[in-house]
Amino acid sequence: MILIKNGRIVDPVTETDAVRDILIADRKILSIEDEITAEDTKKYIGEAITDTELEIIDAEGLVVAPGLVDAHVHFRDPGFTYKEDIYTGAAAAARGGVTTVICMANTKPAVDNVDTLHYIQQKGEETGINVLQTATVTKGMQGKELVDMELLASEGAAGFTDDGLPIMDEKVLLEALKKAVELDLPVSLHEEDPQFVYQAGVNKGDISEQLGYGGADRTAEEIMTARDAVLALHTGASLCIQHISSKNSVEIVRTFKKLGADIHAEATPHHFTLTEDAVLKYGTNARMNPPVRTEEDRLAIIEGLKDGTIDMIVTDHAPHSAEEKAKPLGQAPSGITGLETSLALGIKSLVQPGHISLMKLISLMSDNPARFYRMIPEGIAEGAVADLVIFGENENWTVRAEDFASKATNSPFIGWELPGRIHYTICGGKIVYKG
Numbered sequence: 001m002i003l004i005k006n007g008r009i010v011d012p013v014t015e016t017d018a019v020r021d022i023l024i025a026d027r028k029i030l031s032i033e034d035e036i037t038a039e040d041t042k043k044y045i046g047e048a049i050t051d052t053e054l055e056i057i058d059a060e061g062l063v064v065a066p067g068l069v070d071a072h073v074h075f076r077d078p079g080f081t082y083k084e085d086i087y088t089g090a091a092a093a094a095r096g097g098v099t100t101v102i103c104m105a106n107t108k109p110a111v112d113n114v115d116t117l118h119y120i121q122q123k124g125e126e127t128g129i130n131v132l133q134t135a136t137v138t139k140g141m142q143g144k145e146l147v148d149m150e151l152l153a154s155e156g157a158a159g160f161t162d163d164g165l166p167i168m169d170e171k172v173l174l175e176a177l178k179k180a181v182e183l184d185l186p187v188s189l190h191e192e193d194p195q196f197v198y199q200a201g202v203n204k205g206d207i208s209e210q211l212g213y214g215g216a217d218r219t220a221e222e223i224m225t226a227r228d229a230v231l232a233l234h235t236g237a238s239l240c241i242q243h244i245s246s247k248n249s250v251e252i253v254r255t256f257k258k259l260g261a262d263i264h265a266e267a268t269p270h271h272f273t274l275t276e277d278a279v280l281k282y283g284t285n286a287r288m289n290p291p292v293r294t295e296e297d298r299l300a301i302i303e304g305l306k307d308g309t310i311d312m313i314v315t316d317h318a319p320h321s322a323e324e325k326a327k328p329l330g331q332a333p334s335g336i337t338g339l340e341t342s343l344a345l346g347i348k349s350l351v352q353p354g355h356i357s358l359m360k361l362i363s364l365m366s367d368n369p370a371r372f373y374r375m376i377p378e379g380i381a382e383g384a385v386a387d388l389v390i391f392g393e394n395e396n397w398t399v400r401a402e403d404f405a406s407k408a409t410n411s412p413f414i415g416w417e418l419p420g421r422i423h424y425t426i427c428g429g430k431i432v433y434k435g
Contacts, residue, residue, distance in 0.1 A: 007059030013379025067099025067387035072314035079108025090127035097389030128432035201287035247300030269345035319408030
């Protein structure tokens with residue numbers, strides 16, 4: 001049993017922003033009141049409990065929020081477990097205040113079959129958090145033939161995505177979207193037309209020219225976003241534009257939302273925090289697909305978050321080994337780790353400058369992604385499953401590689417001082433991280 005005292009509940013589901021005590025027992029929130037004492041526990045469970053059976057968390061001055069839901073992570077398992085595995089990925093999530101993750105399907109083998117899906121689901125159940133798994137849209141992520149979407153859905157696939165690769169054949173995608181509507185499951189798309197990616201990972205612009213590097217043009221994302229927004233409108237499918245990076249892509253999504261498409265978009269902390277010159281300072285740790293772009297793009301993403309055009313903040317947690325990231329810019333893999341810094345960067349880049357409220361941030365990082373993946377958020381309410389994060393909104397901490405729970409430390413934010421120190425993550429009524 002856990003008693004959280006004097007915490008400021010910030011919960012977009014119940015629209016609560018107030019200091020309350022929370023009593024947790026048997027995975028769920030038993031009571032929320034202005035004050036609950038240790039002696040009060042008897043009236044809730046019918047018998048007195050000992051000091052060893054009750055853990056009291058003093059949350060005075062801290063925020064208590066619903067556990068975060070990261071709808072875009074790569075745990076690299078099976079196939080690339082030297083980078084990350086399901087256990088270390090889950091530990092990194094817990095350290096970042098994340099109680100539910102949606103894993104992408106570009107493992108090896110890819111999640112285009114039931115055996116691989118079950119393997120990940122079973123290992124996920126052995127972690128302290130909720131690990132959900134997507135399936136690919138196409139067999140082998142080849143973009144040519146659809147997987148058995150109905151079978152994979154019946155076995156618990158959370159949605160469908162070929163993340164890491166675009167689906168170039170619109171006929172194949174059209175059929176996938178029609179099937180997804182029948183199954184009432186979402187489809188998430190990586191939007192980069194290779195025709196406009198001259199060298200991956202860096203924005204095509206001033207910095208790429210300075211480096212003599214081909215770069216990836218905004219057009220690569222925009223042309224695919226526009227096509228797939230039309231298909232979403234045409235089919236009625238629930239569609240997400242993943243890790244949006246371009247100002248024009250934001251405007252395309254905004255327009256198609258107005259037209260009635262069930263279209264959504266993700267933004268990552270690195271895309272609303274960094275700009276293309278980050279690659280000059282951080283090298284391959286700032287190389288990612290799609291790349292971080294200009295200040296104009298960054299501000300457009302923030303505006304999209306403010307007005308609801310972009311309705312999810314995700315990490316695209318993409319761990320790589322130090323040896324891989326030590327390669328030259330043109331040879332190193334793209335991607336950064338993100339689970340352990342996402343909440344802090346949201347506070348630093350969005351809340352502290354006054355772009356959005358803390359309540360809005362929690363909605364973008366918990367409520368909205370859960371709903372997109374067909375979960376029903378319960379929030380912080382009596383009877384709800386106790387998935388919570390407890391953190392100091394303005395309490396600074398320093399990002400140190402040696403503190404990461406992830407196997408990987410490929411982050412441009414190493415050494416940064418950030419707000420939002422996480423004290424506890426609670427999942428299913430159990431403390432899964434204590435900092």
